[in-house]
Amino acid sequence: MNKIRPAFFVGGLLIGIVIGTILHSLKVGIAIGVFLGVAITARDLTR
Secondary structure, three states, X not given: OOOOOHHHHHHHHHHHHHHHHHHOXXXXXXXXXXXXXXXXXXXXXXX
């Protein structure tokens, strides 16, 4: 990985926390958020 763009990571993290908290709990939300943040960042880097 060259660079992680903080905006993409934070955006994915926030979306994941909201979705996870609605579906289950805050811990699940944080886990989903970290996964989404990394996934979005990785997808952006492959372009």
